[in-house]
Every structure is written in structure tokens, then in C-alpha cells.
Amino acid sequence: MAEELTFPPGCAYIQGKFVPMSEAKISVLDWGLLRSDATYDVVSVWEGRFFRLDAHLDRFEASIEKLRLTLPFEGGRLSAILAECVRRSELDTAYVEMILTRGVSPTFSRDPRDAVNTFIAFAIPLGFVANEDQMARGLDIHISSISRIQPGSVDPTVKNYHWLDLVAGLHEAYDAGRENVLLVDGAGHVTEGPGFNIFALKDGRVTTPASGVLEGITRRTALELLAELQVKGEAAPLPITDLKAADEIFITSTAGGIMPVGRLDGETVGDGPGPLTARLRELYWAKHTDPAWSVALSELPGMSGDGLG
Ligand SMILES: Cc1ncc(COP(=O)(O)O)c(C=O)c1O
Numbered sequence: 001m002a003e004e005l006t007f008p009p010g011c012a013y014i015q016g017k018f019v020p021m022s023e024a025k026i027s028v029l030d031w032g033l034l035r036s037d038a039t040y041d042v043v044s045v046w047e048g049r050f051f052r053l054d055a056h057l058d059r060f061e062a063s064i065e066k067l068r069l070t071l072p073f074e075g076g077r078l079s080a081i082l083a084e085c086v087r088r089s090e091l092d093t094a095y096v097e098m099i100l101t102r103g104v105s106p107t108f109s110r111d112p113r114d115a116v117n118t119f120i121a122f123a124i125p126l127g128f129v130a131n132e133d134q135m136a137r138g139l140d141i142h143i144s145s146i147s148r149i150q151p152g153s154v155d156p157t158v159k160n161y162h163w164l165d166l167v168a169g170l171h172e173a174y175d176a177g178r179e180n181v182l183l184v185d186g187a188g189h190v191t192e193g194p195g196f197n198i199f200a201l202k203d204g205r206v207t208t209p210a211s212g213v214l215e216g217i218t219r220r221t222a223l224e225l226l227a228e229l230q231v232k233g234e235a236a237p238l239p240i241t242d243l244k245a246a247d248e249i250f251i252t253s254t255a256g257g258i259m260p261v262g263r264l265d266g267e268t269v270g271d272g273p274g275p276l277t278a279r280l281r282e283l284y285w286a287k288h289t290d291p292a293w294s295v296a297l298s299e300l301p302g303m304s305g306d307g308l309g
Contacts, residue, residue, distance in 0.1 A: 010124035011079050013157040018088050029108065031115050032101025036161045039063040042254050043217075044126055045086050045094040049294040051254075051287075053079060055217045058271075060098055063158040068299050069100050083300035084221040085123040094123040095255065128256030129196055134179060138262020138273040139251070141193070142178035142241060148191040151212045156192075159214055160183040178266075180251075185212050189237050196253040196286035198261075199274055200238060207242070210235035219250035219282075225283045231276065243258060248274035258285045 004021075012024030032038035041060035044051050046132045052259045056076060064071060071078070078098065080199040086094050086301040105111070130139050147170045154162050169181035182193045188200060197219040199208045206226055208219055226233030243249065247270040249261035260273035 009034040009089065009249075010091065010094070011085045012122035013085055014119065014120045015118075020086065021122065021124065022121065025039075026101070026118065026120070027104050029104045030101050030118060031103060031105070031112065032099070032118065032132075032161075035102070037067075038099055038101040038161055038228055039067050039069065039158055040097060040099040040161070041159055042095060043082070043299065044254050045091070045096055045123070046126075046285075046288045046294070048083075048092050048298075049288060049296050050096070051294050051301070052217055052221065053082075053295055055220065057075045059159065059215075060100075061218065062103075064100055065162075066155060066158050068112075069102065071100060072117060072119055080301040080303050081121050081182065082123070083297055084303040085089055085121050086297055087302070089123040091123055091125060093126050094125040096123045098140065117263075126255070128259070129180070129251065129253050130235075130256055130259040134262075135256075135259060136273075138180045138249075138260035138269065140263040140266075141249075141251075141261050142169075142173035142176050142181045143190065143265055144172050144181050144182050144183050146148075148183040148212055156213055158217050163194065170194055186239065188239055190243050193251065195255055196251040196259075198238070198243070199250050199252065200243050201248040201274070202242060202246050204232065206231060206233040206276075207236050207238050208233075208243065209238045211237075211246045216252055216254075218254055218257060221287070222250075222252050222258055222280060222286065225280050228283065229279065246270065248277050250277045250280070257281065 007021040010021045012019055012021055014024050041056045041058040043053055052228055099120040101118045102112055103116045105114040144146050147167050149162050149165055169183050173181035182198055183191050183302055185191050197208055197213055197216040199206055223233045249269050251259050260277045261269055262272050
């Protein structure tokens with residue numbers, strides 16, 4: 001007998017219906033599964049408020065267009081579906097994912113234009129890339145020998161599931177006794193890690209890789225907060241050697257916000273988690289209750305019944 005799978009609490013929207021996570025299933029013929037032919041986005045809800053929802057929806061819609069996919073409903077309905085997933089999950093703080101896959105081709109044809117695109121969304125508890133202990137002392141990061149998939153092959157600004165390089169990198173990091181990984185570009189620069197962007201502070205100036213990475217919404221937020229603090233921050237090539245000489249390093253992700261890096265390949269970064277990272281973290285969380293940066297669940301439209309209407 002197959003072992004019974006367990007799922008996190010939450011609520012999904014799939015095939016036009018709201019269901020518990022255990023019932024959110026796709027066809028084995030979906031191109032999303034067979035070809036990683038899909039795009040997605042993840043937005044967080046913190047104490048009942050979506051953080052930068054518009055920025056996530058804009059990125060999702062831009063990704064959809066670049067992959068020549070089509071949402072099966074008017075774009076305006078998206079936020080209502082996401083809000084309803086959160087409401088029905090009864091979570092106050094949530095990880096909210098929206099996915100559009102190429103879907104199933106009724107004849108199993110090899111032509112992507114024949115497939116019927118499939119929309120899925122779900123809300124589950126929000127987890128952080130770094131746990132509480134790692135947040136305090138900073139993550140121990142391994143710089144991998146593996147290159148992130150080339151931007152000439154897969155457009156990294158389209159949020160995608162091409163993660164085999166990132167997952168292989170994670171195994172490499174664990175084998176080396178480290179906690180997380182950063183991939184390179186094959187030309188001496190760092191790119192990004194599994195679900196996060198990287199930032200380095202050196203001599204009062206902060207740099208995050210300009211290309212070959214997902215343009216994270218938290219990355220954008222960090223750059224905006226740096227401007228607010230009147231600290232120089234820019235997207236530019238980040239050589240591995242510069243990263244190793246940094247005074248402070250932090251990573252950014254919807255899953256945890258701005259998180260300190262304490263060690264790089266076993267060496268302590270500067271004096272450990274530094275004051276700029278701490279200040280940015282403070283500001284980042286303060287913005288979560290600011291109406292200019294967040295919207296309450298109660299302000300978003302609802303959906304009645306099973307969601308088909
Ligand atoms: C490859 C990759 N880079 C960076 C990020 C960070 O993006 P965001 O700040 O929008 O969560 C993610 C998020 O999942 C990601 O998958």
C-alpha cells in the first residue's frame with residue numbers, strides 16, 4: 001500500500017474550485033509537469049495584508065505574455081481568487097502562489113499551441129528561507145561551481161521552474177556542510193540562489209547582480225529601501241572575489257524578506273550580520289503595515305460559492 005501523503009494546511013483554487021491542499025491535483029499530461037512549461041509568482045500575506053500585491057501581479061502577467069500563455073479569465077479576477085484562497089485557508093500569514101501551466105493538449109500533440117492553459121493558486125503557511133537561528137547568526141552559504149541556467153536559454157525575468165541547477169547546487173552545499181547555495185555565471189560572477197537574490201555591501205556601496213537573475217520583488221524593495229536610507233545601491237555585475245571581500249551580505253526573498261549571510265564558504269563575512277542588514281530588515285517589516293506598500297485582505301473583492309461563478 002502506498003504511504004498516505006500529508007499536506008500543509010491551506011486552500012487551493014484549481015479547475016475553477018476551491019479545495020483543501022490534499023485535493024489540489026493536476027493531470028500527468030500537463031506540460032507544466034512534463035516540460036516545466038509554466039510560470040508562477042509568490043506573494044506573501046503578513047498579518048492579514050498582502051505585501052506589494054500589484055508588483056507581483058504585474059510580474060506574473062508579464063511572464064504570462066512572454067511565454068505566450070493566456071489566463072482563462074479576466075486579469076482583474078486574479079486578486080479576488082488569491083484573496084479567497086487566503087480567506088478560506090483561515091491563515092493570517094501566508095505564502096500565496098499563483099501558477100499558469102501550458103496545460104494538457106487533448107490529442108497529446110507536440111504543438112504547445114494546442115494545449116489548454118491551466119491556472120492554479122494556493123495559500124499555505126509562510127515559511128522563511130532562513131530559520132530563526134540562521135536569522136540571528138546569518139546563513140552559511142556555499143558558492144557553487146554550478147552555473148545558473150544561461151539567460152540566453154531561459155529568460156530569468158520570467159519566474160520559472162527550471163530549478164535543476166539550483167537543486168543540484170543545494171545538494172553540493174549540503175555535502176560541503178553548508179546551509180544554502182549561490183550559483184555562478186561561468187564568467188566569475190555570482191547570480192542567485194534557490195528562491196533568493198544576493199546583495200553585498202563594500203565601502204558603503206551595495207551591489208546586487210544585474211543580469212542572469214530573477215528580478216525579485218524583494219530585491220526591488222531592498223533597492224528602494226537603500227535609496228530611502230540614502231545608501232548607494234545598484235544592480236551591476238558582482239564578481240565572486242568582490243562578494244568574498246564584502247563587509248555585509250544579505251539575501252532577499254518573498255519567503256523571509258531580507259536575511260543576513262554570516263558565512264561564505266566557511267569564512268565569516270565582515271563581523272557577522274551587520275548594522276545595514278539589520279536596519280533594512282527593520283524597515284522592510286515596518287512597510288508591511290504601510291498602506292502604500294500593502295493591502296488588507298478585507299479591501300479585496302470576495303468570491304462566493306465554489307468559485308465557478
Ligand atoms: C530564482 C529566484 N530568484 C530570486 C527570487 C526572489 O524573488 P522575490 O523577491 O520576488 O521572492 C526567487 C523567488 O522565488 C527565485 O525563485
